[in-house]
Amino acid sequence: MTDQAQPSRPGVLSVVQRVVEFFRRRARATGGGGTKAIEKQIASGKLTARDRIRLILDAGTFHEYDLFVEHKAVDFNMAGKDLAADGVVTGTVGGHPVCIFAQDFTVAGGSLGLAHARKITKIMDHALKLCIPLIGINDSGGARIQEGVNSLAGYGEIFYRNTLASGVIPQISVILGPCAGGAVYSPALTDFVFVVEKISRMFITGPEVIKTVLGEEISMEDLGGARVHTEITGNAHFYAATELECFQQIKKLFTFIPWNNRKKADAFPPRPPKPAYDLDKVIPPDSRQPFDVRDVIRGVCDDSDLIEVHENWAANIVCGFARIQGQTVGVVANQPLVLAGVLDVDSSDKAARFIRFCDAFNIPLLTFVDLPGYLPGVDQEHAGVIRHGAKLLYAYSEASVPKITVILRKAYGGGYIAMCSRHLGADFVFAWPSAEIAVMGPEGAANIIFRKEITEAADPNEMRKQKVAEYTEMFANPYRAAAEGHIDAVITPSETREYVIHAMEISISKVDARPTKKHGVPPF
Amino acid sequence: MLEDLKKFHLDDTEYETRLSRMFERRKPWIAPNPRIMAALIPGVVTTLSVHAGQKVRRGDPILILEAMKMKNPVVALREGTIHSVRVSPGQMVTKGEAMVEFE
Numbered sequence: 238m239t240d241q242a243q244p245s246r247p248g249v250l251s252v253v254q255r256v257v258e259f260f261r262r263r264a265r266a267t268g269g270g271g272t273k274a275i276e277k278q279i280a281s282g283k284l285t286a287r288d289r290i291r292l293i294l295d296a297g298t299f300h301e302y303d304l305f306v307e308h309k310a311v312d313f314n315m316a317g318k319d320l321a322a323d324g325v326v327t328g329t330v331g332g333h334p335v336c337i338f339a340q341d342f343t344v345a346g347g348s349l350g351l352a353h354a355r356k357i358t359k360i361m362d363h364a365l366k367l368c369i370p371l372i373g374i375n376d377s378g379g380a381r382i383q384e385g386v387n388s389l390a391g392y393g394e395i396f397y398r399n400t401l402a403s404g405v406i407p408q409i410s411v412i413l414g415p416c417a418g419g420a421v422y423s424p425a426l427t428d429f430v431f432v433v434e435k436i437s438r439m440f441i442t443g444p445e446v447i448k449t450v451l452g453e454e455i456s457m458e459d460l461g462g463a464r465v466h467t468e469i470t471g472n473a474h475f476y477a478a479t480e481l482e483c484f485q486q487i488k489k490l491f492t493f494i495p496w497n498n499r500k501k502a503d504a505f506p507p508r509p510p511k512p513a514y515d516l517d518k519v520i521p522p523d524s525r526q527p528f529d530v531r532d533v534i535r536g537v538c539d540d541s542d543l544i545e546v547h548e549n550w551a552a553n554i555v556c557g558f559a560r561i562q563g564q565t566v567g568v569v570a571n572q573p574l575v576l577a578g579v580l581d582v583d584s585s586d587k588a589a590r591f592i593r594f595c596d597a598f599n600i601p602l603l604t605f606v607d608l609p610g611y612l613p614g615v616d617q618e619h620a621g622v623i624r625h626g627a628k629l630l631y632a633y634s635e636a637s638v639p640k641i642t643v644i645l646r647k648a649y650g651g652g653y654i655a656m657c658s659r660h661l662g663a664d665f666v667f668a669w670p671s672a673e674i675a676v677m678g679p680e681g682a683a684n685i686i687f688r689k690e691i692t693e694a695a696d697p698n699e700m701r702k703q704k705v706a707e708y709t710e711m712f713a714n715p716y717r718a719a720a721e722g723h724i725d726a727v728i729t730p731s732e733t734r735e736y737v738i739h740a741m742e743i744s745i746s747k748v749d750a751r752p753t754k755k756h757g758v759p760p761f
Numbered sequence: 762m763l764e765d766l767k768k769f770h771l772d773d774t775e776y777e778t779r780l781s782r783m784f785e786r787r788k789p790w791i792a793p794n795p796r797i798m799a800a801l802i803p804g805v806v807t808t809l810s811v812h813a814g815q816k817v818r819r820g821d822p823i824l825i826l827e828a829m830k831m832k833n834p835v836v837a838l839r840e841g842t843i844h845s846v847r848v849s850p851g852q853m854v855t856k857g858e859a860m861v862e863f864e
Contacts, residue, residue: 407762450829451803452853468782494790525776527763576784577769583783609771615790649772682771 266304266321269364272345274497278343283414283436284327284480288338289374293411294337294483302327302360308352320344325353326358333491333503339374342414346378349420353381354391361398368497370407372487375424376414392419399426406497409487412437412473413480417461425472428594429490429546432463432473433483439466440475471550471583473614477502489544493558493565494598502565503600511541520671523674524646524713527577530555530570533645534603537734539563546591551583556591562602562738566641570605571656573646575599580652581612582625589759591626596636601741604657607646609678626655627760628650635757639744641737644668644715644724649677659723662746665740667733668715674724675717679709793824796844798861799837802856804828809850811861815843821862835860 250258267287269275287303290299294695304322308315327338327346336361342349357373364371378680380388399662402408403426410424411431415438424430424439432439432721434456440461447453459465466473475490477483495502514536519528535541545557553576559568569588571578595602611622633640633655642663648656657663663745668674676682684691687704711717718724769776808825811817817837826833844864848854 422804428819452855453803525774527766527776527778529763573776573778575779575781577771577778579771609774609776613771614782614787619790678772678774680774684773 245441251406253693259626263497264305264459265319267301269321269341270345274343280724283376285343286341286374286376289411289413289480289484290326290337290339292370292481293389293487294335299337301355302363305357306352308350308384310350310381310384310387312385315383322356325356327356334367334369334496335358335372335491336367336369337372337374340377340414342376342378345381345462347414348378348381349377349388349391350381350384350582351387353389354388354394357391358394358398361395361402364406365402368406368499369493370409370491370496371402371427372409372411373427374411374413374419374534375416377420378415379418379420389419392423395423396426403428404498407494407598409490411483411487412439412463413483414438417441417443421472428467429475430473431475431477431483431487432466433480434463434476435477437463437466437473447626453620467547467682468549471547471587474546476549486544490558493544493560494600498597498599505539505560505563508540508560510536510538510734514541516733520646520669520731524671524673527573529574530572530578530605530607530645533730533733534559534568534570536550536730537561537603537737538566538568543568547587551581551587553578554584554588556588558600559603561734561741565600566603566741567591567600568603568605569657571652573607576612578647579610579612580629580655581617582622585622585625585627585629585655589632592629592632592636596632596638599638601639601641601744602633602636602657603737604640604642604663606642606644606648606653606656607649608649608652608656610652612652624760626651629655630661631757633657633663635759636662637747637749637751639741639747641665641740642667643733643737644674646671646673647678648672648674650675658744662749664744665736667726667728667736668719668724669730669733670715670725670727672715672718672724673713674715675712679705679713682712683708769832796863797859798823798838798863800826800856800858800860802828802833803854803856804833806848806850806852806854806860807832809846811843811846813843813845817841817843824848826860838852839863 261656308320318336321344325338325340332466361371408574409425409429409493413436417440421439438461439459444455444457446462463476467476475486477486493502514532516536519532527686534543538561543557547556553572555572557568559566640657640663642657652658659666683704691697691700705712715724715727719727763780766777767780769778804826806824807827810822810824818840819837821837823835823837826835841863844862846861848860854860
């Protein structure tokens, strides 16, 4: 037997020495940008890349890849410069399996050079091949300028893979630091973007450039902070006050979505809605008065548990995930509480994107309808409400997952058609007795249809009232549409959950044959 | 129970609802004035080629607007007489700012 502690030849390391050397190298690589840079990261209210990964994933499940990747840049004194793990951490996790990468701001400001990008594209390829979701944590100063066009190449290779993976595996971006210039387009191509107050910053051109070129002064927070992207631009889907809250949101979202487009989301034990949400009492007597449509959703879904997407953007439509008898559904609902629930540029855009995600990942769609129509205005017309509104029609018509629609109150005109009507291929359309399925509201319709009678009457106001009442009586109900078979059943509010469960159960083997095509050309 | 409700009108019907911040901030539309030449992009006026009272023909140079690292020539889009020049060389203009007015 040979003595393993003694090298057999001079200059050859023993096994123990090799292990010690490995530990030394690993400690240096996982040490990120060093104590000073890490202290600075923490002082700015941010966690380190590896801590973020550990906090998102189940304890002890992270396996790091490519720890020893080194950059090859030589220009601008970059040769020989040691960048621990090249500023990005990649790896996988068991449990609900995911691939994950986190940019390490403590190493060269998390700047993206070719080796850094290739670590990301390698883990992206891995996720796509293994058919498991990808989480990307962005915290980077941008392109590594010293590497020139190679860092641009890196971004392009990431965007290409984001696009290939779109609709195959869920992709999630977490913005935990700056994410500026070209870097913003990777998150923009992914399914869900998470931002955190005072930490996330996203913009194409920063405040300094804007000041130089345009003379406009604005702070980073006002230009591209977390609130801006969750309330104004719609670039971010989830907002959190702290990183820890953000990680909880990510974990919760993962319980609702499948690993890939060939699987269904995990089923959970069925749970009834909470008794506090009494559907028979939600709707006010006058259809012009508002209510919170989320109370209807909570009165129908398991445990009254709804996770909203884009909660603070285009709040006139509610999109989110919930469960019915333990199965995930994607819920889309007009919100009468905000702008009377009208469709407009942003709400159409928001719902269309959400519907396409659900359809790509085998999540049935449950739509609740209560809207007076489209938002009028020069700003809406000039902002392209035609083009954006068409996205919603396209998304609903294109979706081949089970589509269940419940008309709660107003379903007027184009809005009725757009909100997953029978005509766009809804599999089940139910209406509450309070439903008003008509070409427009009674006041507007009476003023057009009976214009002559009203203007020529001795008392036009009295005549108008009378005609509005006539129209309401004849058309502001679900029975005209029911008589045509445009809706399948008129149901009471308290029967809704039972009917939705029924619809989901019998559509489990739904087949929806479509014409063969390479892909459609949606209006985006 | 529900707070911040405002009146909202659509198709001759008055609804009670909350208004979104984006809706409340929307700018009223103003018809463009064909006599005004306004800056299409923000920048700095470097060269001024016209003065009040001057007759110009379509395509005549009016001024140079330096913006986005380019010297952008601004030319007359129609024939006419300059009523007033509202900018001077070296002046920074914002997007939509009136630079020259025709009679």
